[in-house]
Amino acid sequence: MKLDLAPVPRGVDADELLALSDRSGKMLQKIRDSMLQPFPRKQAPIYPSNKVQALCSIDKTKMNYLLKRGELPTGKQEAPGRMRYFTLAETMQWVKKTVDIPERAPGQKGKIITVGNFKGGVTKTTTSMMLAQGLTLRRCRKVLILDLDPQGSTTTFFGINPHAEIDAEQTILPLVDGSVEDLRHAPMKTYWDNLDLIPSSTDLFNAEFMLPAKVHQGDETFQFWKVLRRGLEPLLDEYDYIIIDTAPTLSYLTINALFAGDSIIVPVVPDALSFASMVQFWSLFSDLIGGLQSNKHTEDSKVFDYIDILITRIPKKPTAELVKDWIIKTYRDHVLPVEIPETPLAMNTSAEFSTVYDMPSYDGSTDAYRRIAEPFDRLVDLIDNKTCALWETEKQPSLI
Ligand SMILES: Nc1ncnc2c1ncn2[C@@H]1O[C@H](COP(=O)(O)OP(=O)(O)O)[C@@H](O)[C@H]1O
Ligand SMILES: [Mg+2]
Incomplete structure (x- = not known):
């Protein structure tokens, strides 16, 4: 039988490659244009007065008294006697005035918190986002969130399409390739007051070649x-604060993120598989820190302010209780005293690229809302309290 041979391949020369590259570029532009159209732009929430009262720990009478004094924004009312609504910026002014928040002293530095775990789906992105929003809202902090995952989920939470709208120059890549000295050019304003973003894009994968190339x-x-x-x-x-959300891989970028952190938060879901993968995380992490420290060029050794485990997305199952016990027994005071439950509300909000802080009010059951909002409030307060304690100690060097 005679085989039916294919036509002779005609070869690919440099001109053909150029044409291919040109066509790819044009196609990408087309895809970008079409992707840009339906992407929703996010807006900051407008909070009703009862929510503002809760944030400020004041009651209606106190709010009315403060409103009469005229020193705080009055918000908007549809008609006299109706519910008042406050913009996010107005809400923050109320919190600043009514909550006694310790300030960072002039000359003191902010803190970098890296959220990391080499496993995917453990709520790194959700935790980073909630922390960032919560610290601006509950403690009036100025926060930068750095999306270091080439998948760009955090960037998407801001209503930005990381693959279609972000150029390499807007990410940390110029720092990695050495064309800039620092990242002062990079933060962009977002829909959320006092929260800036350094976005991610698929271009971040290039860092995985650039950094080792420089080493070699x-x-x-x-x-x-x-x-x-x-x-x-x-x-x-x-x-x-600078909050860094990381990719679920031990990459050159994740190593940089871990080294950049003053502290590390490791979210972990209490199931046996996640426990096993966290064991691996600690082993790789300690090898990494120890290994790079012993490098002859490292004169100053790294000391983290704290490394904490956050038990999160806890299902209502006996096995979860068991694994939670293992985690607490193993990691003791490194486990944050707050538990984030698995709830449909948290799952649904993040499927829509928003968080419970984005919700001005909740139409469903108040219990369902509280079950997820309260532990996150507590997490935000715990973290800021730690930072305040650290800032306080740094003010008094003799106490260290
Ligand atoms: N408390 C929660 N309850 C239920 N689902 C959650 C909760 N927090 C996050 N999720 C869901 O878990 C998934 C993974 O979360 P994500 O923050 O993207 O994790 P990672 O960044 O570690 O991959 C998301 O689909 C999100 O909807
Ligand atoms: Mg993520």
Whole structure:
């Protein structure tokens, strides 16, 4: 039998490659244009007065008294006697005035918190987002969130399509390729007051080639794991917090994120598989910190303010209780005293790229809302209280 041969391949020369590259670029532009159309732009929530009262721990009478004094925004009312509504910025002014929040002293630096775990789906992105929003809302902090996952989920939470709308120049890549010294150019304003974003895009994958390439270029003094910390350092005068959301991989970028953190939060879901993968996380993490520290170029050794585990997305199952016990027995005071339950509300809000803080009010059951909102409020307060304690100690060097 005679085989039916294919036509002879005609070869690909440089011109053909150029044409292919040109066509790819044009197609990407088309895809970007079409993706841009339906992408929803987010708006900050408008909170009803009862929510503002809860945030400020004041009752209606106290609010009315403060309104009469005329020093705080009055919000909007459809008609006299009706519910008042406050913008997010107005709400923050109320919190600032009524809650006694310790301030960061002039000259003191903000804190970098890295949210990491090499496992996906453990709520790293949700936790980063809730922390960032919560710290601005409950403690009037100025926060920067850095999306270091090339998948760009955090960026999407801001109503921005990371793959269609973000160029490499807007991410941390210019820092990685050495074309800028620091990241002062990068933060962009978002729909949420006092919360800025350094977005991600698929281009971030390139960092995984750029950083090792620099290592191999033979520059003996180049410490690839310190690039991000150096780039963020000048921003710590402006921001009280920089929250870094990471990818679920041990990549060059994740290593940078772990080294950049003053502290690390490791969210973990209490099931046996996640426990096993967290064991691996600690082993790799300690090897990494220990290994890079013993490098002859590292003179200053890394000390984290704290490394905390957040038990999260806890299902109502006996096995979850069991694994929770293992976690608490193993990691003891590294486990944050707050438990985030698994709830349909949390799942639904994040499916729509929003969080419970984005919800001005909730039409469903108040219990369902409280079950997820209260532990997050507590988490935000716990973290800010730790930071306040650290800032206080730093003010008095003799106490260290
Ligand atoms: N408290 C919760 N209860 C139920 N589902 C949740 C909760 N928190 C997050 N989720 C869901 O878990 C999934 C993973 O969360 P995500 O924050 O994207 O994790 P990661 O960034 O670690 O991959 C998301 O689909 C989200 O909807
Ligand atoms: Mg994520």
